Amino acid sequence: MTELPKKITDDPYGAAILIRRLIMEQGVAYWRRYLLAFGLMGISAATTAGSAYLLGKVINQAYVDKNIRGIAILSGITIVIFMLKGAATYGHTVILSQISNAILANNQRRLFAKLMNESIAFFSERHSSEFLARLTAGANSVTQVLSLLINAVGRDLLSLIALVIVMVTQDPLMSLLGFLVAPPAMIVLRKLVKRIKGLAHNQFTGTADIMETMQESLQGIRTVKAFTLEQTMSDRIDVSISAVEHNANKMAHVTNRSSPLMETLGGFAIAGGLMYGGYRVVAMGATPGEFFSFLTAFLLAYEPAKRLARLNIELNSNLIGARKLLEIVDSPATEPADDDKPALKLTEARIELRDVTFSYRANEPVLNRMSFVAEPGKVTALVGPSGGGKSTVLALLLHFYDVTSGDILIDGQAISKVSRKSLRQQTAYVGQDVYLFRGTIRENIAFGKIGASEAEIEAAAKAACAHEFITGFPLGYDTPVGEHGAQLSGGQRQRIAVARALIKNAPVILLDEATAALDSESEQQVQEAIEHLCQNRTTIVIAHRLHTIMHADAILVVEGGEIVERGRHDDLLRRGGRYASFFRLQHRDAGPLTLAPISATA
CATH class of the missing domain: 1.20.1560.10 (ABC transporter type 1, transmembrane domain)
Structure with missing residues (x-):
């Protein structure tokens, strides 16, 4: 009973x-x-x-x-x-x-x-x-x-x-x-x-x-x-x-x-x-x-x-x-609001990973005691084979996940101690899987800065080499993008996403294969726009096409969740290690390598 x-x-x-x-x-x-x-x-x-x-x-x-x-x-x-x-x-x-x-x-x-x-x-x-x-x-x-x-x-x-x-x-x-x-x-x-x-x-x-x-x-x-x-x-x-x-x-x-x-x-x-x-x-x-x-x-x-x-x-x-x-x-929220935490206050936007270990599943580490510094105002590139942990680094920087051990710091502030909203508001992100929302091209660009003016939207589109194809549509900026941007080509979607990041004008830029879907001509144009975007901003970029990051201030070769090489492009080529191997593999039909002299700042 x-x-x-x-x-x-x-x-x-x-x-x-x-x-x-x-x-x-x-x-x-x-x-x-x-x-x-x-x-x-x-x-x-x-x-x-x-x-x-x-x-x-x-x-x-x-x-x-x-x-x-x-x-x-x-x-x-x-x-x-x-x-x-x-x-x-x-x-x-x-x-x-x-x-x-x-x-x-x-x-x-x-x-x-x-x-x-x-x-x-x-x-x-x-x-x-x-x-x-x-x-x-x-x-x-x-x-x-x-x-x-x-x-x-x-x-x-x-x-x-x-x-x-x-x-x-x-x-x-x-x-x-x-x-x-x-x-x-x-x-x-x-x-x-x-x-x-x-x-x-x-x-x-x-x-x-x-x-x-x-x-x-x-x-x-x-x-x-x-x-x-x-x-x-x-x-x-x-x-x-x-x-x-x-x-x-x-x-x-x-x-x-x-x-x-x-x-x-x-x-x-x-x-x-x-x-x-x-x-x-x-x-x-x-x-x-x-x-x-x-x-x-x-x-x-x-x-x-x-x-x-x-x-x-x-x-x-x-x-x-x-x-x-x-x-x-x-059910308990897995990412509860943390607005009670102090806001991230940026001065230089210096990013540091300090002995960071992370795994999606128990006993299967994706990052293994990774440490590096992305200097303020400079471009740091992550390269290496797929599955090495590069995209995971960006996910951790956006605090999509909590690290298993170690710390991620921006200007000396652990991102786990500041509110996620303040962190993400000061970060512009372009992922390798471009996602556009239902609505017009104008609305999708403006998502980067709610309340942006028409002039700001057009300026961002021009900088992303998107203005010309947008104005070629009968409805121009009012053109519907369709579900997931199905009305646009892959390259067009990519440039809209870059424009969305440009208009945000954030001090930290995260780019995950941001030019992957572009043809050679558009890639060059967008690369120039990205270089303009990255000026005086701390940028971490992931690239498989190594010619897009040849001028990066620091290149980190990531394999198996660890950094196996680091340096600048010419320096890494001279060493003849993993980076040089990747580069030669991608340019094996381009003739012998010509090494540029190492600059004094390298």
């Missing part, structure tokens, strides 16, 4: 606890509007019961008293009753819809705000379609739960109580026949609830799988077309759709399994009422009005009673979605 309460309280997402939480956290905030809706529901319930009661009076006036005037009066009252019912129904329906919309919007905002406080590692472990499912189905389920509860209490329960009062006043004994339906119905419905929970969970995950395949297929449509994967992706989504269809069919069977029982029991109850009521009128002299009034109340009470009986099934089905939403909202 002691295990059941323990199980209920141990599960923070158990049905009873979850319902109470939704009411207290989200429903109570709208209690005044709920109270008004509840009052209107009471009027609707009263008018429903009143119409059933009046029907008996009309029957008696017509067939017993044969009173035309009485019938006219009751007909007028009936008009008023139904007008009140219509107005009350309209009022509470609109109010509840407005509350549901507000709760839905608030939950969507909460989930999105929570996701904005998650780390890069959090998203790398999940598929984005999961969050889309939680944002839509999960947030909607919360509103459905609250709507079911208020409708069950305000609409169905009040209507049922009012109609039962009419039934009891007309014939108490015959009313007992209706109550005989409840016990067997409750037993069956209780058994169905357990099945519903599992099916609802499968339905949610199956829907997420469909969204995942759809999203990947559309975002990767070029790859799908290039590799003729149309049938493969169709087969993959067909598996998910078939699973959801099968599960939905099972859900339909289980959720509606109560209907035959309820209808059968209701039929017995109505038949019994008809026989008993008819017998009373024929043999015992009861008025036909009482019989019809009771029968009308009983028939009207059938639907709210059936909805109340199914309430547990509906609630448990929707609680799965609410749980999926709250699991994300409740």
Whole structure:
């Protein structure tokens, strides 16, 4: 006996606890509007019961008293009753819809705000379609739960109580026949609830799988077309759709399994009422009005009673979605706001990595006690084979991850001790995977500096060698870029991204293969723009095409998470080490190497 309460309280997402939480956290905030809706529901319930009661009076006036005037009066009252019912129904329906919309919007905002406080590692472990499912189905389920509860209490329960009062006043004994339906119905419905929970969970995950395949297929449509994967992706989504269809069919069977029982029991109850009521009128002299009034109340009470009986099934089905939403909202933020930390204050923008070790997975270090200094106002280049840890360095400098050990300092301030916002606001970043947001070219450039003027946007575009191709479009800077910039070529997207970094005018510049997608002519132009951007700014650039960093102030060769060589271009070539090997490999068809004299500052 002691295990059941323990199980209920141990599960923070158990049905009873979850319902109470939704009411207290989200429903109570709208209690005044709920109270008004509840009052209107009471009027609707009263008018429903009143119409059933009046029907008996009309029957008696017509067939017993044969009173035309009485019938006219009751007909007028009936008009008023139904007008009140219509107005009350309209009022509470609109109010509840407005509350549901507000709760839905608030939950969507909460989930999105929570996701904005998650780390890069959090998203790398999940598929984005999961969050889309939680944002839509999960947030909607919360509103459905609250709507079911208020409708069950305000609409169905009040209507049922009012109609039962009419039934009891007309014939108490015959009313007992209706109550005989409840016990067997409750037993069956209780058994169905357990099945519903599992099916609802499968339905949610199956829907997420469909969204995942759809999203990947559309975002990767070029790859799908290039590799003729149309049938493969169709087969993959067909598996998910078939699973959801099968599960939905099972859900339909289980959720509606109560209907035959309820209808059968209701039929017995109505038949019994008809026989008993008819017998009373024929043999015992009861008025036909009482019989019809009771029968009308009983028939009207059938639907709210059936909805109340199914309430547990509906609630448990929707609680799965609410749980999926709250699991994300409740989880500790992996990148919580740290605005309480001091802001990063830059004077020279000197960057230092001091014995930095980092790993994405335990016992698999990506960086191993790496140390180097990026001198202020100079360009430091990271080169080396893929997978050596170069991009990880930039991710750490942006504080996307926390180092395992060691320190990263800017002007002597450990970046772990300052707010991430102040760090990132003073850093301009162009990644190797250019991402453009839905909107126009102008809007995407302006993301680098919110509120930038038209002159600043054009100046940044010109510096990034993008102005010419932008003005070549019919809409110019108002040209939509499409999803992920699909309306632009790779080189055009890259130049828009460079313009976005240029307009930010940050003291620290991080470039990860910023010219990788450009043709030779554009690369040269953008390289000149980047050189202008980097003047008097601390710049760390990753490059695989070594000719783009020949004039860097310092070149660091990164392999296996360690710096194996460092120096300037000519110096590293003279040493004949790893850098020289990479350079010769890239320029093996360019003839013998010509070494420039080492400058005095090298």
